[in-house]
Amino acid sequence: MTEVVHLHMPEEARATQSRDATPRERRYYVWTVGCQMNVSDSERLEAALQGVGYAPAERPEDASFIVLNSCSVRASAEERILGKLSEVQRLKRKHPDTKVVLWGCMVGPGNQSIFQGRLPMVDHFVSPSAVDEVLALAPNPIYQLEEPALPVARWDHPPVSVHVPIQYGCNMSCSFCVIPLRRGRERSRPLDEIVEECRRIVARGAKEITLLGQIVDSWGHDLPGRPDLADLLRAVHDIPGLLRLRFLTSHPAWMTDRLIAAVAELPRCMPDINLPVQAGDDALLKIMRRGYTVQRYRDLIAKIRDAIPDVSLTTDVIVGHPGETRERFEGTKRLLEDIRFDKVHIAAFSSRPGTRAADMELDPTLAVPEGEKQLRRIELERLQEQIAAERNARFLHQTVEVLVEGEHKGKWRGRTPGNKLVFFSDPDDWTGRLARVIITHTGPWSLQGVLARSNETSARVNGALHAVSAANGAAV
Numbered sequence: 001m002t003e004v005v006h007l008h009m010p011e012e013a014r015a016t017q018s019r020d021a022t023p024r025e026r027r028y029y030v031w032t033v034g035c036q037m038n039v040s041d042s043e044r045l046e047a048a049l050q051g052v053g054y055a056p057a058e059r060p061e062d063a064s065f066i067v068l069n070s071c072s073v074r075a076s077a078e079e080r081i082l083g084k085l086s087e088v089q090r091l092k093r094k095h096p097d098t099k100v101v102l103w104g105c106m107v108g109p110g111n112q113s114i115f116q117g118r119l120p121m122v123d124h125f126v127s128p129s130a131v132d133e134v135l136a137l138a139p140n141p142i143y144q145l146e147e148p149a150l151p152v153a154r155w156d157h158p159p160v161s162v163h164v165p166i167q168y169g170c171n172m173s174c175s176f177c178v179i180p181l182r183r184g185r186e187r188s189r190p191l192d193e194i195v196e197e198c199r200r201i202v203a204r205g206a207k208e209i210t211l212l213g214q215i216v217d218s219w220g221h222d223l224p225g226r227p228d229l230a231d232l233l234r235a236v237h238d239i240p241g242l243l244r245l246r247f248l249t250s251h252p253a254w255m256t257d258r259l260i261a262a263v264a265e266l267p268r269c270m271p272d273i274n275l276p277v278q279a280g281d282d283a284l285l286k287i288m289r290r291g292y293t294v295q296r297y298r299d300l301i302a303k304i305r306d307a308i309p310d311v312s313l314t315t316d317v318i319v320g321h322p323g324e325t326r327e328r329f330e331g332t333k334r335l336l337e338d339i340r341f342d343k344v345h346i347a348a349f350s351s352r353p354g355t356r357a358a359d360m361e362l363d364p365t366l367a368v369p370e371g372e373k374q375l376r377r378i379e380l381e382r383l384q385e386q387i388a389a390e391r392n393a394r395f396l397h398q399t400v401e402v403l404v405e406g407e408h409k410g411k412w413r414g415r416t417p418g419n420k421l422v423f424f425s426d427p428d429d430w431t432g433r434l435a436r437v438i439i440t441h442t443g444p445w446s447l448q449g450v451l452a453r454s455n456e457t458s459a460r461v462n463g464a465l466h467a468v469s470a471a472n473g474a475a476v
């Protein structure tokens with residue numbers, strides 16, 4: 001459901017509005033690549049478009065308003081967008097009245113005029129997160145919005161878990177990253193506005209909120225009175241009906257004792273922290289301009305684990321950054337072996353025009369050959385797969401609490417407090433409910449289990465465990 005309010009259309013009428021009856025001139029198609037921030041922006045745009053009388057189209061050819069929400073973090077994401085634009089160009093030949101918007105991180109302050117010549121199929125270029133600007137371009141609205149749209153687009157089945165942006169932009173200047181060039185300086189949304197929005201989202205049926213920011217733990221430093229993320233977590237935490245609260249993505253330089261204490265104390269704030277390290281070597285961290293040393297990062301992890309013993313820790317790593325020697329790469333590998341993260345997002349370095357690393361990549365004495373980058377990526381992925389499998393094995397035979405997000409291939413799919421994916425079967429509808437699940441199988445990427453709710457279930461669990469142990473030739 002969406003919280004948008006129409007001036008001329010009662011809520012009951014909106015709820016029963018037939019999407020099938022909506023003509024092509026009021027159908028939109030939103031296509032999104034990239035990070036959670038883009039997904040959240042697109043959700044918000046869809047909610048707003050539905051609020052002004054549009055309905056989604058399954059295929060771009062069925063829409064008169066096409067929005068491509070783009071990403072520039074990696075060259076491969078830009079290539080996907082360019083592929084999609086070729087498809088759109090063919091469509092525009094058939095339906096010249098189709099309006100096309102290129103939105104998101106590919107559209108920076110300095111490159112719109114370059115794109116205008118190169119991408120004639122695009123009618124408008126809009127900077128990241130400017131939802132209202134894209135909405136104003138929709139050619140055939142029949143209603144007006146009285147309030148800003150919430151990122152909850154579907155009337156009938158509100159999402160269980162919703163991402164809420166609390167901050168835009170980034171003030172850092174990491175060598176490899178194009179985001180500050182495209183999303184601008186950090187801007188924190190005011191606390192009251194965020195809390196009110198979360199309240200409305202939960203009132204509509206959402207059970208979990210993830211607060212989003214490029215450096216989410218720096219939230220508030222630019223606001224009057226300098227509130228911090230710990231204050232915001234405490235304010236959102238007590239919203240009636242909210243079951244779980246998370247935040248993404250933190251930066252090690254901004255992670256404070258106050259924030260760690262808030263996560264440890266607040267029962268509905270999940271023990272789940274994503275803390276990108278990017279490299280495990282001091283010289284490389286300096287080249288990357290990350291603002292911390294390996295030892296400082298290790299100390300921070302120790303502090304977090306001390307305060308939140310069941311915490312799930314995830315990180316991001318780039319391999320093959322210019323200047324990454326084999327020895328420096330070994331430092332990253334050692335860090336992963338020592339810390340044993342629950343999950344690591346590993347990317348091979350991708351040169352982004354305008355960044356400092358792009359200049360370094362042109363220097364053959366610093367650049368890592370493409371083949372070597374990929375070998376290092378695979379090496380780390382294999383290592384992490386083994387670590388993740390071992391870490392997840394601790395859940396075997398344990399009962400975990402799972403917030404169920406929906407169905408997936410005939411099973412219920414949900415997440416533990418530490419954000420581990422869990423699948424189980426049951427005839428009841430578990431969407432949006434907390435299930436107690438006994439884990440019967442673990443792997444590096446997910447867990448499988450059975451409901452722990454009756455004697456009958458216990459018998460099924462024991463049966464399943466005996467079957468597993470028989471297959472493994474071991475006793476339970």
Ligand code: SF4
Binds near residue numbers: 170173174180214215
């Ligand atoms: S902290 Fe660094 S990597 Fe993260 S968005 Fe800012 S510049 Fe990019």
